[in-house]
Amino acid sequence: MNKKTTLQKFIGVWNTKTIVGVAIGAALFGVLMNFGSIRIFTNTSLTTAMIVPVIVGGLFGPVPAAVAAGVGNVIADLISGSGFWFDWSIGNAVLGLFIGALPLYGAYIEDGIFEIKHMVIYAILCIVGCAISFGLVTPVFTYLWYGGELTITLYQSVVGSISNIIVLLVIGIPVLKVLASRNSRGQNLKAE
Amino acid sequence: MNNFIINLIPGETFLHKLSGTTKVRLFFVLIVYLIMSFDLRLIVPVLILGIIGLISLKPKLKSVRYIIIFVVVMNLVNILLYYLANPHLGMLYFGHETIWFQFTDHYIVTYEEVWFLLSRFLKMIASFLISLDFILAITPSEFAAGLYSCKVPYKICTIVEMAFRYIPDIARDYQNIKVSMQARGVELDPKKTGLIKRIKQNILILIPLVITSFDRIGNISNAMDLRGFGKGKKRSYYSEHGETPNDRKVKVVYILLGIFVVAYIIGRVFFNVSEVWYPF
């Protein structure tokens, strides 16, 4: 393997594979946003879509993850018809940078590497990322663009952050674990 | 795949027949226009245009009715929450308030508050209608071509287009995997299983879905490479027809509107033009 600088890892290699990967990621994001939600109460639900940028990031790097999340959000809006809310798309993209940073700290899902220390870093990044994207970026844009009552906007952001953190941790970690072990090559296999 | 609102094949009405470039540019100008102010004199005309546009597109009533009701109700709830959290938003925006009536000492209703919440509500609804018109009028390929005309690199435009190509396939896989898991005993009915268990069971559906979705990458990127994707710096679009007389007319509109938007924003930043309007 040729050594890549951190910056290269951050931006990712934008060849055809990456573009297809991001497009598939965005499509999957759109599908899960519309079908893959877990109902909590009648009006509130968790969406499993957020794990998509994690995986895109794991395969291609944080910037592809951010694009997949941002475009995925726009696409989810397009297919559901609920209108574009770019304040949320930008928030999702920013979150993608954090949760898709796996290769930067050595978690290579494709090669089966996802250990305890990676889990800890991942968990921290999820929480920090959610706090920054939905606690800061999205509310600021919402306030600037659409106005609104700051506490309510913030309150909604906090709910959004928490539900995303739950999905990213409770679903994200087991999925990453399984994907990593599905990708690791079997070593010293003996028939018993 | 008729459950989706967006069309893959262009329709027959005036808006449908505009080029992707026109639609995308007009949409972006209108969205910025709506974002820039709370001035009902500016918002209401676009709101009316949005309604006319929606009617002219002749959408299937069934498919849009639910989403319109949902967005209207959600925004009504939102402004109600705003009021409950702060009955003095009018003061914040207009710098004065006149009491209309009051529920309690805290919950007074001022004319300014009502006016502001109305402005906010109509602004959101107008944004929604413009988006909905755009979604109903455009095809994903035209969207890509339109973005490309706004100098977005075509590799990014391709992502938008391709994502649509594979959404129905992935949606079908999702349904199939879900069904086979249900047959193996996954219970997704909220009445029968608790939240934690349902979250865990969703993992069982996600894993094969993620694996099979990303399995496609190799084949698709080969197919693209073999047909010269990424060959040059520029690319053309089969789905993007040339400028029609109607496109030219709309072009005049969005250019003028664009100039107005720029002027207004400059006015707001440098010359203290107010973003709100209170007629009384």
Next chain:
Amino acid sequence: MKKPVIEFKDFSFRYKSQTKETLKNINLTIYEGEKVLLLGPSGCGKSTLAHCINGLIPFSYDGEIKGSCKIASLEIVQSSIFQLSSQVGTVLQDSDAQFVGLSVGEDIAYALENDNMPREEMIPRVYESAKMVDMHEFLNHVPYDLSGGQKQRVALAGIMHDDVKILLFDEPLAALDPMMGNDAIDLIDRIYREQKKTVVIIEHRLEDVLYRHVDRVILMQDGQIIADMTPDELLLSHLLKDNGIREPLYITALKNAGCQLQPGHISNVYDIDLEPYRQQLIEDFQQTLPSQPQQQQEVVIEVKDLSFGYNAHQNVLEHVSFDIHKGEKIAIIGKNGAGKSTIAKLLCGILRPTHGQILLKGQDYMQYSIKEIGEMIGYVMQNPNQMIVKDMIKDEVALGLMLHGYSKQEIDENVEEALKMCNLYSMRNWPVSALSYGQKKRVTIASILAMKPDVMILDEPTAGQDYRVYTEIMTFLDQLNKEYGITILFITHDMHLAIEYTDRAIVFSEGTCIGDDSVFKILSNEDIIQRAHLKETSLFTLAKRIGLPCDEFTEHFIEHERMNRHE
């Protein structure tokens, strides 16, 4: 003077991730205007060879190249994939993945778009190409409305723009039903003649490709070329059987009868001169082979006058009735959209009938939930990757039992039994990633067997697999049926599978059941063959030409094959 267009000289290739060479010392020349079949089992290196011809190696796949490979006089290491793709047009195996546009017109235009050709020039050229493959009336159609065969036509049209010299088809038959497969081979032949191209077809389904003339067959095994000869020469040799390629059925039938094949037009069942073999075939047919008497056991599933529609106006299935007895092996046949998968979904309780009844062991199944039905009827999806969740084989097999809340002890017992039935017990602690496709398929079957269902439904169990994996999967299923009495329903469009491994076929067309009889009877009914998009097997053609009863002749052939398999 023949001009070489593809020239491999002492060519070897090793993928970066692998230690061994995938292609070893290849020497091969293909001349302008030839039509060549590249034959070989999965993993023999034929796809890698194709990647070298179209430039994906070295563009997309890193590795080490030795020797020389020239395509249209371009040395591949010195040219770009874009240069090569203007010489070589490739139709990939997965016509769905190859369809990158959102409509037929757009997909055909894809290469032109990437060339930045102005739209005015593009439109007539797209129309032209579409017309060549008879798709010009579908330019506005979306991929989801097209059949596999139509998608393939679009893919072909999409590579015809540049004046490509070579057309490369990578497993063109893999995703097609029998009739579409014939159409595809016909189309390739027509384009070959009309456009005067060099054609390379990569396939393992020899008989289907030989439906139209090919000049040469190149047989590969373990990364090497082991034969380069005419189809006739190949059929006379032992090379096919030795290398896991299925012989054309009529050839096997002739060999079974003890005929000594003579050279001359034997590669097509319509052209072969049968006079030298007639007597021997008839004599062999008159010998009776020990057949296995079958007795019907109790009914496990009863479908009574069932209709189903997704909405009130239109029924997808209408007035369908049939019984399934314990221990039967049944093929559910029909073209895409005929209602095959709907009936499977109805049986599993995922969909419920809008009219009529399904009885499971005499009980109306409306009283059961999907989960409960899952304990009686197991459903195995086509792609094992869509089913496997866990990383460890044992855990995967235990998953269904755990979800059903079985006790630890029951789980262990059932899992052990299922693993043993599927010959996976020794591998129980292996990660799923270490398994081959066929083994993964067995894991998914084991995970369903662990629930001890009465009936198993398998959706296209062998789709896209070569003869070796196909035989591995099917022999295994045959054993499950014989030794453990598991009732198996196959949803398939593969007639070979139906003929060789099932007793009975239920045929669907346009939402109705148009046939329910022994496979041999079904396949000798021309009306059903037409309506269900099947095709006559070469055994039927052979029998007809000799003047023997088609269904009995086929039955005789199958008995013979079963005997051979048990030896």
